[in-house]
Amino acid sequence: MDAIEVISRKRDGGRLSDAQIDWVIRAYTDGVVAEEQMSALAMAILLNGMDRGEIARWTAAMIASGERMDFSSLGKPTADKHSTGGVGDKITLPLAPLVAVFDVAVPQLSGRGLGHTGGTLDKLEAIPGWRADLSNDELLAQLRDVGAVVCAAGSGLAPADKKLYALRDATGTVEAIPLIASSIMSKKIAEGTGALVLDVKVGSGAFMKTHDRAEELARTMVALGTDAGVNTVALLTGMDTPLGLTAGNALEVREAVEVLAGGGPPDVVELTVTLAREMLAAAGKPDVDPAPALQDGRAMDVWRRMIAAQGGDPGAPLPVAGHTHTVTAEQDGFVSRLDAMAVGVAAWRLGAGRARKEDDVQAVAGVELHAKPGDHVTRGAPLLTLHTATPERFERALEALEDAVGYSQESITPGPVVLGKIVAD
Ligand code: URA
Numbered sequence: 001m002d003a004i005e006v007i008s009r010k011r012d013g014g015r016l017s018d019a020q021i022d023w024v025i026r027a028y029t030d031g032v033v034a035e036e037q038m039s040a041l042a043m044a045i046l047l048n049g050m051d052r053g054e055i056a057r058w059t060a061a062m063i064a065s066g067e068r069m070d071f072s073s074l075g076k077p078t079a080d081k082h083s084t085g086g087v088g089d090k091i092t093l094p095l096a097p098l099v100a101v102f103d104v105a106v107p108q109l110s111g112r113g114l115g116h117t118g119g120t121l122d123k124l125e126a127i128p129g130w131r132a133d134l135s136n137d138e139l140l141a142q143l144r145d146v147g148a149v150v151c152a153a154g155s156g157l158a159p160a161d162k163k164l165y166a167l168r169d170a171t172g173t174v175e176a177i178p179l180i181a182s183s184i185m186s187k188k189i190a191e192g193t194g195a196l197v198l199d200v201k202v203g204s205g206a207f208m209k210t211h212d213r214a215e216e217l218a219r220t221m222v223a224l225g226t227d228a229g230v231n232t233v234a235l236l237t238g239m240d241t242p243l244g245l246t247a248g249n250a251l252e253v254r255e256a257v258e259v260l261a262g263g264g265p266p267d268v269v270e271l272t273v274t275l276a277r278e279m280l281a282a283a284g285k286p287d288v289d290p291a292p293a294l295q296d297g298r299a300m301d302v303w304r305r306m307i308a309a310q311g312g313d314p315g316a317p318l319p320v321a322g323h324t325h326t327v328t329a330e331q332d333g334f335v336s337r338l339d340a341m342a343v344g345v346a347a348w349r350l351g352a353g354r355a356r357k358e359d360d361v362q363a364v365a366g367v368e369l370h371a372k373p374g375d376h377v378t379r380g381a382p383l384l385t386l387h388t389a390t391p392e393r394f395e396r397a398l399e400a401l402e403d404a405v406g407y408s409q410e411s412i413t414p415g416p417v418v419l420g421k422i423v424a425d
Helices: 003-011 018-029 035-048 052-064 092-100 120-124 136-145 159-171 177-191 211-227 249-260 266-282 298-309 340-352 391-400
Strands: 079-083 106-110 148-152 195-202 231-238 323-328 333-338 366-369 382-388 405-408 418-422
Touching: 003 018, 003 035, 018 035, 018 052, 018 159, 035 159, 035 177, 052 159, 052 177, 052 211, 079 092, 079 177, 079 266, 092 106, 092 120, 092 148, 092 249, 092 266, 092 298, 106 120, 106 136, 106 177, 120 148, 120 249, 136 148, 136 298, 148 298, 159 177, 177 211, 195 211, 195 266, 211 231, 211 418, 231 266, 249 266, 249 298, 249 366, 266 418, 323 391, 340 366, 340 382, 340 391, 382 391
Parallel strands: 079 106, 079 195, 106 148, 195 231
Antiparallel strands: 231 418, 323 382, 333 405, 366 382
């Protein structure tokens, strides 16, 4: 096999054979195919696409590059959720313990934030003592004892994806649907979950800006999961506005704990309960109503045990920013728009996210919203509070927010949280 032949085939709009795909993934993982060659191939895939058969084979080859986990010894169903990433998306935090209440184990292997979208591990690391890295044995033991784990994916899981994702990130080739779908699904299938619910975000703060692209991504991933024997469904959910009232690590943990205590913003509660219902149904429990477990303390109890099992102190006060800056409403009226991308970039510039993989994040940095689309505000009332440990960051964060807010004199009905559902054909 020859890398140039594989690249040229895709560059010229051709179809890669199974043998070519198997070879190129293995050779790239082993360092035989060079970074610049894989980079050219990724760009050819972004421009010319792949058919379903090619995507399935590409995904299988990435799974075969590493280990596969097996949870069958638990003796109970497993369910996982994956979100394609948004602003203020702290849903995993209340969701994992909520689903575990109903005797479905939740192995939630999560990532860190890159760019304007937050990462679940960065959020949980705001809790004093909490650690993201578990061995496979620790993961299995916690699933048995507590029922829910949120941790980093081990290095043995789809190593080809790890290498390729870093390359795509540096070469403008993240946005290719075949590459996103195979990247996400190779990790989820290798992880060994029996059921998977995908939360595919649509809107200004999401990878997928349009409904059509989000639906194509969702259909591709649902087909990949189903063909691999994972009971997979996808919800399309709105990401034009941040979820809830916070974007930033400790701020989002605080909001997640409010949801676990039976309160919290209505959109966060609605999405948590809807996704929990889907996960339980996909795991063979379609008749369970998870909502009461947020009110009666059962989900909070699992949360506390889940955090403590990973060294965290669920009762410890969360860190608070030393510096805040409040943005006020410029006029009377109804908020018609509060742009998720602008808030995500502002939180990132305040220190909640990283510009390079090696950067540290601030637990305390982020943006707190005092109003959402549909709310009435009066001129001068607080609209957003910016939080950071480093006040020199305010200026660039405020630049990101310059055109973030729209007003209307007419009342506004905010769009629905859930926009659609994709099931296997
Ligand atoms: N998340 C992933 O894991 N992979 C992608 O390609 C995009 C988002």
